[in-house]
Amino acid sequence: MYVCICQQITDTQIREFCKGRSVSMSEVRAELGLASDCGRCGKFAKQIMAEVAQQVDTSSIAYAA
Numbered sequence: 582m583y584v585c586i587c588q589q590i591t592d593t594q595i596r597e598f599c600k601g602r603s604v605s606m607s608e609v610r611a612e613l614g615l616a617s618d619c620g621r622c623g624k625f626a627k628q629i630m631a632e633v634a635q636q637v638d639t640s641s642i643a644y645a646a
């Protein structure tokens with residue numbers, strides 16, 4: 582889904598850019614051009630970035646039986 586209409590940036594692009602690392606809004610803006618026009622997408626983009634940051638890679642977690 583489009584997050585930034587002005588620059589035609591999708592949530593998938595934001596998630597891929599942020600995946601597995603901590604990034605700032607400035608980095609996302611510099612790389613993707615997000616929020617570089619009207620800025621209305623900034624708040625929603627930050628929510629997506631927060632979601633990605635909270636996702637934990639569970640593939641290496643071992644559970645005791």
Ligand code: FES
Nearest residue numbers: 585587619620622
């Ligand atoms: S919607 Fe992203 S800059 Fe306008």
